[in-house]
Amino acid sequence: MNEDGQNIKKIIWRVLAMLALILMLLSMFSGCPPKSPDEVEYLIGISQANMREPWRLVLMKEIQEEAKKYDNVRIVSTDATQNSDKQVSDIKRLLDYGVDLLIVSPCDAQKITPVVSDVYQSIPVVVLDRAVEGFDYSLFIGPDNTIIGKQAGEAVVELAAGEQARVLEICGDTSAQATIDRSKGFSYVIGDYPGIQSMQISVPTEARDAAEEQVLKYGQELENIDVIFAHNDYMALGAYRAVMKLGYQDIKIVGIDGFTGEDGGLELVRRGIISETITCPTGGKEAVQYAMDILKEVSGVPKQVILRSHRVTKENLDEYQARLEAQPVKADRIIQVGYAQVGTESTFRIAANNSVKAAAKDEGINLLSLDADQDQERQIAAVREFIARGVDVIVISPVVETGWDEVLQEARDAGIPVLLSDRKIMVEDDSLVMSYIGADFIEEGRRAMKWLLEETKSQKKPIKIMELQGTKGASPTTERKQGFEDALLTAPGYSIVYSRGGDFTYEGGKRIVEEYLKEHEWEIDVIFSHNDDMALGAVEALEEHDINPGVDVKIISVDGTKPALTALQEGKINCVVECNPLLGPQLMKAVGDLTSGKELPLRIITDEKIFTKENINREIKNRNY
Numbered sequence: 001m002n003e004d005g006q007n008i009k010k011i012i013w014r015v016l017a018m019l020a021l022i023l024m025l026l027s028m029f030s031g032c033p034p035k036s037p038d039e040v041e042y043l044i045g046i047s048q049a050n051m052r053e054p055w056r057l058v059l060m061k062e063i064q065e066e067a068k069k070y071d072n073v074r075i076v077s078t079d080a081t082q083n084s085d086k087q088v089s090d091i092k093r094l095l096d097y098g099v100d101l102l103i104v105s106p107c108d109a110q111k112i113t114p115v116v117s118d119v120y121q122s123i124p125v126v127v128l129d130r131a132v133e134g135f136d137y138s139l140f141i142g143p144d145n146t147i148i149g150k151q152a153g154e155a156v157v158e159l160a161a162g163e164q165a166r167v168l169e170i171c172g173d174t175s176a177q178a179t180i181d182r183s184k185g186f187s188y189v190i191g192d193y194p195g196i197q198s199m200q201i202s203v204p205t206e207a208r209d210a211a212e213e214q215v216l217k218y219g220q221e222l223e224n225i226d227v228i229f230a231h232n233d234y235m236a237l238g239a240y241r242a243v244m245k246l247g248y249q250d251i252k253i254v255g256i257d258g259f260t261g262e263d264g265g266l267e268l269v270r271r272g273i274i275s276e277t278i279t280c281p282t283g284g285k286e287a288v289q290y291a292m293d294i295l296k297e298v299s300g301v302p303k304q305v306i307l308r309s310h311r312v313t314k315e316n317l318d319e320y321q322a323r324l325e326a327q328p329v330k331a332d333r334i335i336q337v338g339y340a341q342v343g344t345e346s347t348f349r350i351a352a353n354n355s356v357k358a359a360a361k362d363e364g365i366n367l368l369s370l371d372a373d374q375d376q377e378r379q380i381a382a383v384r385e386f387i388a389r390g391v392d393v394i395v396i397s398p399v400v401e402t403g404w405d406e407v408l409q410e411a412r413d414a415g416i417p418v419l420l421s422d423r424k425i426m427v428e429d430d431s432l433v434m435s436y437i438g439a440d441f442i443e444e445g446r447r448a449m450k451w452l453l454e455e456t457k458s459q460k461k462p463i464k465i466m467e468l469q470g471t472k473g474a475s476p477t478t479e480r481k482q483g484f485e486d487a488l489l490t491a492p493g494y495s496i497v498y499s500r501g502g503d504f505t506y507e508g509g510k511r512i513v514e515e516y517l518k519e520h521e522w523e524i525d526v527i528f529s530h531n532d533d534m535a536l537g538a539v540e541a542l543e544e545h546d547i548n549p550g551v552d553v554k555i556i557s558v559d560g561t562k563p564a565l566t567a568l569q570e571g572k573i574n575c576v577v578e579c580n581p582l583l584g585p586q587l588m589k590a591v592g593d594l595t596s597g598k599e600l601p602l603r604i605i606t607d608e609k610i611f612t613k614e615n616i617n618r619e620i621k622n623r624n625y
């Protein structure tokens, strides 16, 4: 911020200090203990959905505690009392108040989306817990509620111990996305156990006493219930009170949240009131930390941070609490990282490898890097070599998604944590991987198709699409295809008529077009290429056959490398969906956090754009790979 801006802010602050007492009386705002207006460099506005749910109180407390660690930060918060109209006006008021950044935990994601979008045009916005629609925000931090539901399902399966079991699922508001996702994950797991039957009730207020009342209504029917799964620990406590009153002591209870303090899930587990709680992190601490990175314009801040949840029972409670309280300690030796990279198949990959190497150097990390040349066997051999050498952390950019369970178990047995960079895997036990750092490939595919829908909305249908797929079995291939097809299914008149794999290489893309032309007249309207190199190979093949790329056929690509952006500028490609290869800094930060004992998020998703003829001249200047 320039000097004038600073002065204006200081003046505003002096005025605000005078108003503080009045504001307190009106109890409209609440925040940290006052700091002198002169000290305040950053004013962060917090718009809370409500301050009655215990989860939100914990969130606020975490934000306040974290903000206290920064001398130059002041927070101002509002309580929307679970009323979306009030939240919209709260946000506008915070903006008028001169906040530098807004942290919002929406009452209703859909209703809050337009105002968040508006605010994002002028200041950064961090969205917590419930994602607003679209991507008009700086960062989203939240839990993965489907995984939480799955973990609850696993808990119930274990409590049922292979027997027939009847489960009562106590949901919150059934229209809330969190409830839907938790139930989905839960049903997914118990669906594999025909002996487990479940029924569902809803407690829209999600409160303890309301849950107690509802369960009491069951009366003697509770006799048939073996396990209760409540979507939060407070409803779990309400359910416990009801079953005790009715005398059904044997019913086991699983809750969600896992907070400390009296009546928090951890305490309920300790007292044997519930058998297990699944932790649901609030993200308050992370919100302030990332907010500070955003305000200080630190580069590489992700777009989404999805936090990890844990299953906590009496058996691991002490260990879990000890981990919560432990202070991270930076390792006082040179950290060794083994990096099993994919190969050099594309411009993206070369940029990704260079980014990792440069970031490791900057952080003083010793990087052992092995190129697998797109061969999973070689990658597995590389991981085994890293294990034998006893590195501190292993990073894998997996060629394909499956076939990793055994070698990851070997890494775990050797006590070496594994991070995934750029590509995902599918394993039985998700905890074999500490974190995924990379793109949202489904969203990339969706964006490609959405652009096409907009671009061709007034065009004659049907529209025939050729798809150039990446490496078979690789997560970007599967997920880009999935995202693209999901969006395609919403619009009649579009169909993929030819789809082949090109291994993400220039030659692969060129070959697919040539093979098509050997057998067909050119009748394709659009090429959707899973990466830039294949798109550029296709451009060359088309030109060799006097077909004008970008004009006779629209081309959509993914990555955003300089050669593809240049082709876009020349009109040979029409749209490029970005996939960011510059993962090195985030990855090395994660390595640092991991080796100093910090818990990593489940997923760290990179920030990405879309390039079209409208913005290419501006954007291409910043591209150096």
Ligand code: AHR
Binding pocket: 345, 346, 347, 348, 349, 422, 423, 476, 504, 530, 531, 532, 533, 558, 559, 579
């Ligand atoms: O995993 C990301 C993909 O891998 C990139 O889109 C492609 O260019 C690369 O080879």
